[in-house]
Structure formats: structure tokens, C-alpha cells
Amino acid sequence: MGIKLLLEKADVEGIRSYDVYRREGGYRSVEKAFKTMSPDAVTEEVKKSGLRGRGGAGFPAGMKWSFLAKPEGIPRHLVCNADESEPGTFKDRYLMEFIPHLLIEGLIVSSFALGSNATYIYIRGEYAWIVDILEQAIGEAKANGWLGKNILGTGFDCEIYVQRGAGAYICGEETALIESLEGKRGNPRIKPPFPAIKGVWDRPTVVNNVETLAAVVPIINMGGEEYAKIGVGKSTGTKLISACGNINKPGVYEIDMTISVEEFIYSDEYCGGIAKGKRLKACIPGGSSVPILPANLLLKTAKGETRYMNYESLSDGGFATGSMMGSGGFIVLDEDQCVVKNTFTLARFYRHESCGQCSPCREGTGWMEKILKSIETGKGKMSDIDLLWDIQRKIEGNTICPLGDAAAWPVAAAIRHFRDEFEWHVNNPQECLTRNYGLAHYADPIHVPVS
């Protein structure tokens, strides 16, 4: 059994309610932080813990906090990014739905550290029922003196507000989220200035993912140094993985980042193997935006080493032979899945979700979708594959926000690793409508040069 920090109490009956949560040791971190620590000491603990942002980019959270500008007389804000809309990612939903008080507790401690008197949870519009759960939890916390004026006699005031989005993936990007929170159209801002200097209403703002803020609770409870001992290297602590696709046991799992990808997929504790006894073909290990990997590169790196479920190992080999930890949306594809169709589905998603502000993303995503659709329906040409490559190359890095990159990477990786399958679609326009390419050689051991 791996170490569990966030989901340790998830199975306790009635953990959603305040009384049970408190009985199980909830809000200890608030007591500890407010009574024995200064705000800077809390930030210092988070820095020591090596906690990395769980929203996808993996930026060290403590570092982000220390960038926050603290000018005199200007309020600062903490915003919790609960706009979890990445296809394949549903870890925050689980956390907020079943242990809402863990997030509220993390928010209170973080608000204390950052000096945020008004903290916002920006939640995905489709999570309508979770808003009620969170608001009930906030109400209970307030009734028990964890929120409001002069919390625990420290003189620190804090309120938490829940704001619903209106169903746009782009509002998960922090500056678009801020625009939307201000009541404007959710277009990403042009950076600099970064939110740490000018965020919500031009005030210094920190935007963190739900899981990041919830992880502050165990960090304060056990101390940053203890937390950093879990995991390996720069991948400290535990990570929630939402596993889905062709596996026996889809769901949200907490891992301590020391297990191998193979173990995660095949062990009964986690995914329980590929469904219906089929074989593994490919996997998108970190949510739809990260590069897809064929089975052989997923289980072993290009150097022939075992690939582990952590930030460094998953990105080993760069984009040429690696992928990314991303937001932890682990999507498994078995031998009967079509990579072309999968890529088309993702391209359609990004086309629909592009905000339309900058031209490469607005026009490029639509173009890629159209080409992928024609390849998928047997109308593609061989030159379309190279054209796709050229389009993604011209989108990547040239856009305002990372959505352009997120749209380009899956297409690039699919062509890089599964070019045979694209070519088969072009060469067999009739056959590709009735059957899939199959596993082919994608699970064959890769040739490792002897060095």
C-alpha cells in the first residue's frame, strides 16, 4: 500500500460533513498554523515541501507564493482553480465532492500565508452540484469559527466565495480565469504582468489548483521536510491520478510517485490491468494535452529504464520519446482503439474551446480538426500528414496562452509515434472505416543501443 495523505479518510462514513471531518482530525493544520506559525513560516514550509503545482505545469507552489507582490494597502487574493475541464482529468471533482472540508482547510491556511482576506473558488460551471457541497462546507466552517472575522483570535479575517464558470475550458488558464472571475469574457491576458503582480482587479493574486491547496494541509500537519521525504527527487508528496479508458478499475487513485507505470496499470491496487484481457496499445499519461505514448515507450524509457509515475520519469526523453505528468488524467487505450480517431476527437475539443483571441490557435485548431476528420473518414491524402505536422509546428509557442501548445502537442505526438497508422488510413480509405489498425508493433520492445 502506498502512502495516502489526501484520500486517507475518503472512505470514512459521512466525511463530507463537518462533525465527522473534525472528529477525524480535520482543521488541525489551521490550529497549528494560526497559533504557532507566522504567514511567512507557512510559505517557508510549503517551499521546503517541494510541492509542485498539480494543475498541469508542475511549477513549485512555494516559489509561486513567494513571487506574490505585497505592496502596502492593496488587498491580495488567493484564487482556487477548480475549473477542471481537461478531458481525462477528474481528480479535483472527487476531492471536492467527497472531502470538501479538506479543500476549505487548505484554503484557510493558504489564505493566512498569503494574506488573502477574500478567497475565491472558481469552479467549472458543469460542476453545479459541487457548488452546493462547497457552500455548505464553507457555511459549516464559518459557523465553527474557522472563517469570518478574527479567526482563532489572531485578528486575521477571511471569507471564501464560490464562483461558477460558464462552461469554458479556457477559463482554466489562470489569466482567463481571472478575467472571467471579474465578470468579463474569459480571454487569457497577455503576460507580463503576471497575476502575482496584477491579478484579480489588478491586485496581486495567486491562482492554485484544488489539489495543490488541499496538499497544504498534510504539509502543515507533518512539516515540509517530512512531506518532501515522500516520493523521489523533485516529485515530492502524493499525487492524485484519475485513471480512465480501457482499464478494469477506472477511478481516482492517490500514488506516492514511486511506483512504475507498469505497476500502476496492471496491479490490482490501482487500474487492475487492461479490460477484457486485451493488450495495451497507447496511453496519454497526464490529461489530453500531453503527448500520447505507445506502449513500448510508456513502460520503458528510450534508454531502456523502467518508467515511473512521477514528473521526471514521465518526461524523460523530452517530447521525442517522453510525455508529461500534466494534471494526472491517465487515459489508457487498448489494442482496439484508433489513434487517428482519438487525435481527431482531441482536435475537435481544442477547436471548440479555443477562445479565438490569437490567430494561430483560432485558425490552426480548426484547420487541424478538418484535416484529421478527412483522414479519419478515409478522405485523407499522404501530404495531409506532413501538413498537420507543419500546422502544429506553427501553432506551438506562438500563441498567447498554453492552449495553443496543448492543441499542438497531441497531434504532434500522434504523428511522431503513430505515423504508420495515419498512413494506413490514407492508403486504405475503405478498410479504415470498418476496422481498426490494431496493436501493430506499438508494444514491441524498442531497440536499445548498447552504450
Place this chain on the structure above:
Amino acid sequence: MSEEKKLFKVTIDNITVDVEPGTSILNAARMIGGEVAPPAMCYYSKLKNSGGKCRTCLVEVAAGSTADPRPMPKLVASCRTNVMDGMIVKNITSDRVLDARAGVTEFLLLNHPLDCPICDQAGECHLQDLSYEHGKEGTRFEYQKRTFKKHDLGEYIQLHMTRCILCYRCVFVADQLTEKRVHGVLDRGDHSEIATYIEKALHNDFIGNVIDVCPVGALTDRTFRFKNRVWFTKPVDAHRNCPKCSGEAQLWMRGDEVFRVTARKDEWGEVKDASDGRPGWICNDCRFEKKDIKDWIIEGPTKVNRHSVISQGHYVGVKPQKDLLPEVMGGRGPKLLLDIHKVSEVNRPEIELSKIDGPAHSDDFKNLNK
């Protein structure tokens, strides 16, 4: 004690200029002018927060500053990136930039109709200029373009979304120039569109300026549409006493007839400052209602120095573009690499080619002494 402001030194394409802190790379490049200035489809110096969207002005920053000379990993939007002291920028000397710019041009033209001959904006269209300079001959896009119906926004302005490149300039005009905003963007991605809150509700004294800022033919003047091609009309500077605006405008005339009135524009296609130093936006009255020569006091022909089709008419004071190539190339001007006449062992270099009567023939070079 007044301290002298420290100027920043910035090198763009091997040409160094001193600019005030807080200047964007684009504006610094415009000080140099010519080809060194990146094209801009969405940035508009008179509109706050504009820019950063079209990505045509991407440049490469080869060195961030003297203090931190690391290059920036990504290409940056020059209109929204400020210069630092000692910054080294590559625009037309960077292959990466030219490649990205060609890509952006292709993207902008994907959903834009390629029917310039029947478009009212032809001749003064920034996208037309951009595609001449950075576009490719053919298109690789083999699908249907998005199309919209034409909309009349009130009696003066027509919106044809099919031509729109979503630069947001008109949205900023509606936001910053008019009192009540009735103009914005609906929907998102490639299906987003410029729209009014309630169609046909653009009643505002300054809303006509959306036509001037539109880089393409998406917003056009209904009082001028298809009355004439712009290059047949003569631009003339004129003014009148206007209680609402500066009254300083540009008339587009043919004979004694005033076909169109617009604000005066500078060489970057942006509205010039009026004589009182404020941006020379003009009001709807001047723009749409005063089409009689008697309403105006003519100052003289406009000095056009844009390089677009308009300047192909023989206007007064057209400034030829400065040739910056020798400077950009660092003194290594383009030169003839090989003079075949001199190095050839067949031709005799002592024979001056221009002295040969008629076309040169092998007989002319025969060594008769041999």
C-alpha cells in the same frame, strides 16, 4: 533638480536606437522605420490594451538586456513587450520570425475570402499588404471557409463578419471612445463573431471610427461602399469647425465630389494626432453627413507615405521607402558575386560590352591574332 531620463539602447536588426524606457519593441522598430518595423494587424497605438492577438509582429529576442543577456526562448509579440537596455532583437534577420510570420499570414487567410477585386477595402487593406509581403502563392486549405451574412449596423456602418480577422480593434473603439458600449465579441474560437448587443443599435457620435481602425473590409462605410475604388479618389486634407470633434479630416475626392471622409492617418495606417495633440478621431457628423465641398476648408493634398496600393496613384509628396538593407546586413550590401564577363576565359575582358554594335556574337570575341 531635474534628472535627465536615462534612455535605453536597443538593437533591432543590427540598427541601434535610443528609446525611452517603457517603449515597446514595435514602437522602437517604428522609429527606425521601413522593413525593420514588424507588421501589426491588431495593435493600435491610440487604443489602450490593443495588440498581442494577431501574432504577426512576433520577433526574436536574441538578448534580453545588458544585465541579463539570455535570449528569450519563445518569439515574443513586439507590440506588447517593452524594451530593456541593451536588448538585441531580430526581426527580418531571423529565419524563425519570418517562418512564424508566414504561418500567421496563412492562418489569417484561412477563413478570409480571397476576393480582393470585389472587396471595398482593396487598396487600403492591411491584410492585403501583409499577404503580399509574407504570404505564399497558393493555399493549402481545402475546406469551406466560414461565412456570415452581412449586417447593417445602423444606417452608416456595414459589418461583414466573413472578412473579419478578429483583431478586436473595433471592440476597443467601442469601449474607449463611446459612452455606452453596444459592440463586442460573441462566441469563441473560429466561430466567434463581432456583434452588437441589439443589432442596429450603434447610435453614438464616435462609433464611425470603427471603420477607420478595421484593418480589413469587415466594417465599411455604407455611404461610400462601392461608390468608387479608393485609388481613383484623391485624398485631400481639410477641416471644418465641429463642436464634437477636432474637425480635422481627410476627404477622398474625385473632381469636386467628396466621396468619403475619414480621419487622417499616419504611415502605419493609424489615426494621426490632431493639432491639439489628442488622437484625431472624427465624429459621425463629419464622417457621414458632410459630403459637400462647401462644408470643408481644403488645406491641400494629403501626403501619403504608406506603401500600399493607394500610393500607386501619383500623389504629392510620396516618400520613397528608406533602403535599410545595407545597415541591416551590417555593411555587407548585396553585391554581384561573379562578373561572368571578367572571369570567363572565353570572353575577352578588354572588350567593353557596351561598345559592341548590336547583340554580342561569338565573332566579337574571336582572337583574330591567333
